[in-house]
Amino acid sequence: MKPLNIGMVGYGFMGRTHSNGYAQANHFFPCEYKPVLKAVCARNKEKAQAFADNWGYESVETDWREMLKRDDIDAIDVCTPNNLHKEISIAAAEAGKMVLCEKPLALNQADGEEMCQAVEKAGVKNMVWYNYRRVPAVTLAKQLIDEGRLGRIFHYRANFLQDWTINADVPQGGAATWRLDAEAAGSGVTGDLLAHCIDTALWLNGSIKDVSAVTETFVKERMHSETGKKEPVKIDDACSFFCHFDNGSLGLFESTRYARGHKALYTFEINGENASIRWDLHDLHRLEYFDHSDDSIVRGWRSVHISDGEQPYMKNWWVPGLNIGYEHTFIHQVADFLKSLETGEQMHPSFRDALETQKVCDAVLDSAAQRAWKDV
Amino acid sequence: MKPLNIGMVGYGFMGRTHSNGYAQANHFFPCEYKPVLKAVCARNKEKAQAFADNWGYESVETDWREMLKRDDIDAIDVCTPNNLHKEISIAAAEAGKMVLCEKPLALNQADGEEMCQAVEKAGVKNMVWYNYRRVPAVTLAKQLIDEGRLGRIFHYRANFLQDWTINADVPQGGAATWRLDAEAAGSGVTGDLLAHCIDTALWLNGSIKDVSAVTETFVKERMHSETGKKEPVKIDDACSFFCHFDNGSLGLFESTRYARGHKALYTFEINGENASIRWDLHDLHRLEYFDHSDDSIVRGWRSVHISDGEQPYMKNWWVPGLNIGYEHTFIHQVADFLKSLETGEQMHPSFRDALETQKVCDAVLDSAAQRAWKDV
Amino acid sequence: MKPLNIGMVGYGFMGRTHSNGYAQANHFFPCEYKPVLKAVCARNKEKAQAFADNWGYESVETDWREMLKRDDIDAIDVCTPNNLHKEISIAAAEAGKMVLCEKPLALNQADGEEMCQAVEKAGVKNMVWYNYRRVPAVTLAKQLIDEGRLGRIFHYRANFLQDWTINADVPQGGAATWRLDAEAAGSGVTGDLLAHCIDTALWLNGSIKDVSAVTETFVKERMHSETGKKEPVKIDDACSFFCHFDNGSLGLFESTRYARGHKALYTFEINGENASIRWDLHDLHRLEYFDHSDDSIVRGWRSVHISDGEQPYMKNWWVPGLNIGYEHTFIHQVADFLKSLETGEQMHPSFRDALETQKVCDAVLDSAAQRAWKDV
């Protein structure tokens, strides 16, 4: 068993999902490599230590630059707010570390491009945690598309609907609500939620040519956790866009945090000439599939329960009928990364892959600002 | 166009569904015969007249015996409470009229047998209004089974769940609640609801050999609308039974009026070696279908929306995607009856067919009373 | 009972739905007025006669101008392809007839404005058959919104997805496929399908300020039924748009005939501060409702089966749990129109109401052509 020594920066929600991925991957996916949790880094030493104790990190750092100097660390996992991704990732690459960066890659395309160049110049392994590619149902969708079952694609539609910011008393800024602060987050739902939808779409349906978008900020001012005062809200609360894909299909995307009744409703649907697919994060263990070649009197949407050994990742889990959940996407991503170290194959999505999503996000925000179509 | 002159006895809920069937059948199903609404009969002349005016009955009678004497009437439609089915049907047969009787056929098997002998001796056309055979999804289920798609059948389960009698203040007896009065209804859910489930089951899955049942009466006394006093409730509020079918499959049936949240949830599911089917009255325009021969990675229950021209009855209605509802089952039954007059074929379910359901109901009630298995 | 003498122009799919509405309305909804089917008009006399025989029209005309001259006709029902709506409606108004026109009102806003002026000048009763307002679940949605249950509205989204034109061998033009011929239809999915979505949206959520749209024509050439030759397809196969409503909410609309697996999936969802609603034509007897004021541990989307007497229109139908279907929307519209004659209240949607939808359709098509936002 070869160790993969991990140094993590940040210990928030994503710190937990990644740590769990490191802890569990080898229990279910036999790999030559095995993550070793060497250090977690955060400014608050006490909280970092509690996190380290819980997950078994061997040490704690309070300055990520110090962590980069350590020889006993192979890979840096960047779990910070978005505005720190660039600096840490580039420094990590320059220090010769593998870089595993949370999504979105960067605050904008220019920053992302620098980050790509840094990891490519350094020749270090890199990936971005767009975890939804590794929901078994989503991976199966990719397989069905690659097998040509859908035929010519006409439509791709996706949305990501939440409702947690409807209350105007939710503040912006700070540990729990930095996603509402434009400085820390870069954008609102576009970078947080649509980025997931776009990453999946690019993977399943290919490149996007141009976009036309609209954004809205429903609550114009919120208390800022740091200033303690009401400040203008500069992120997008909602964003919709349509687009043309290179393959000739039309895309339609929507995201909001003001859709009462939806906690995290990420759905997509793809309509092809011969078959259609849809999926929904709230019931992530099912893939809906419509096959036009079925005998017409019994043709209908099939609700496929993804728990059989023949379906992606599932032979490593339990038995047919028994579900896995959200956290498993990160376990799969760790397992696939470990496997890529073994085989030497390029892990996806790489920084370069994630930059494509960044380009679309930038075009979307530009389009909304200028009320005009924008090429990607 | 040949007239089929109808004389109806009763004008309650079923009087409306049948009248609508007569009014609509020829609008959608081209037939040589066409119902003509000659007379409706009820003791209350004023109410009968209002009903006649609404539906276009040409005349009103207050004594069904008088109606049987009329030469201008071809068929007697028996829409009365259950305890009058026998007397009217036999007299109608003896008067040479066709007899179209509401379900259940009779209060018990012995009465039903007399009724069968009467219509057979008289050689008159006859049928019983087990309308659910003619939900397009149910008719399609019959077709799929007859085509052999399911293979060997292992399980048949059905239930009919309602919640309208939970309130102990609902009275028994009288026009609206005669179904709670054992004298008028014969039995409770067994004759009212399970009879539907049994009729469908016999049609789809063949004969039943033996049964074991349990019944319950949750509310022991209710005000009687006629006496104005609390009287013991003698009907079954709930009834469950299992059974062996002749084809070796196991049956499981349940009915109740105490299933909070279900208005009229009639469902059945059939599990065969190769395929399974399920259906639900609350969404009657869908048939759920599972085909084990589907490619395993995309195998799942299909939700088949029954609205295409290739599906039973549907080419006579609207266009794909647009639903029909409950009342259409009666329209289909009228249309099929009219067609049977044209072709001379036996209409189903005949009195004789319906007697089979009566036998099972009797065995179920006997089994529950004696806490023992009973042969049918 | 007062007669309302009907003269219908056209006898296609909508001719059937309207005729059924006239035949059935009084069976279920007690009204002072009752439709009398005086005449149906079509160029093909034989087919018109067959239609008249089936539905009980007393006479047949082959020139609608002749029909307008008849004194025994009170109301003209315009069921022709879209390009004839204007001429017939204006002439009918000038002849002093009530005008009941199929949707969309006109080929464009200018024509629609002329039609409005004609009926208003003549002072004749008028309505447009946007039938989906009278699905009981949709009417209930209107009631819930008017009661203020949703609070401030953030999002309105709707789509209308079909798949019947994917096959490139479907022709354009002619009786069955005039909807693919720009000359007869005016537009493609915008006027055919989105017009329904827009009418409902304006009714439920108020006026639309501006729109940004995209259209696509996937199959560029189709055989024309009249010329027998391949001709360019000039209609929109798919159309999406977003918009701002006057109430500050964002709208998102999509329609296509290339969504494999959907026959007629008209859905809408409205997200308010306090509650959300969604509805789906494929299961039109259900309304999904989410109420944020529910106790949080048991809060969820409710699937409300619309069949109780307290829900709109349903006390006139069957009993709880038993569904009605598509055709009933037209029966309700006829019944409401008859009632409006009695009360003198304005029937909705009037020509003027429908003109608002036409304005949005025009803005949508302009926006798509010019790749720019358009005010309505």
Place this chain on the structure above:
Amino acid sequence: MKPLNIGMVGYGFMGRTHSNGYAQANHFFPCEYKPVLKAVCARNKEKAQAFADNWGYESVETDWREMLKRDDIDAIDVCTPNNLHKEISIAAAEAGKMVLCEKPLALNQADGEEMCQAVEKAGVKNMVWYNYRRVPAVTLAKQLIDEGRLGRIFHYRANFLQDWTINADVPQGGAATWRLDAEAAGSGVTGDLLAHCIDTALWLNGSIKDVSAVTETFVKERMHSETGKKEPVKIDDACSFFCHFDNGSLGLFESTRYARGHKALYTFEINGENASIRWDLHDLHRLEYFDHSDDSIVRGWRSVHISDGEQPYMKNWWVPGLNIGYEHTFIHQVADFLKSLETGEQMHPSFRDALETQKVCDAVLDSAAQRAWKDV
């Protein structure tokens, strides 16, 4: 942190679920105690070693009696086929070890009674792995019932449907298919599947008075993995029963391995006077809830997505909208057991609790054999 030293007997499917529970409990649920994986025991040393390496067991034993002698082990986890539960559990209790036994407790009531007496006499902590009590949705159901939200209960129905033994070529006996061998398993679906349904029912709805059952063995002979010959199948392939609960409600239970289309469809539904609940293992993160006190026009079954911090166990997992799965039931059971060590409270279900399920199973099998009602 106090260690809880675990010695596990067996390493099959349940060995994996338990090991994962031990590995994960403290990552998510802060506890004073923490499991330490001291030893795994199995006859095949090589396989046991591989299992130990994967999960981090410190040592391997090949004779469970040796393991009982070790002072460094606090608790014995019995994961063997059913026919070994008794001997190992009693010996473990006599050795002063806590005993954590897989379900069903025993082959029959008499054995179970001996086991209860052994742990009670020894005064050792004990529990049985009826894991479905700790699906958050099921735990929430318990809470809702205990709060009195359902009122008087009328009906409890449950089923557990699978389809994996339809193929007559599936053998009996051996590591993968011992559940088809009566000697190893005791019974078929009754002990394997119905036992789960009964445990949940007793927990949620109280004691069962009497039962009436039917069983069926559809495939009469199967190859035996040990003899290599076709042998009669002595287990029940399917079993249904009804029962009376002490609270006056009727129960209806069904289980089979011949329900084509269902992998592991464990469902239950409870109908109370005021509210109803239903749940389904295939979508285990949802609880369906119907509350009759809802305003009637918007009353319907709520689909409650169990992922909020206020719902049982969920504040320790991710964020609203993100699912956990099957394996988490074991993590919860471990966490609750660790907590019970801290608080001294009795862990449920204890051996004594599980004996109640055993009594019902015995009565069910007796009833089926004798075709008669049996008291529990």
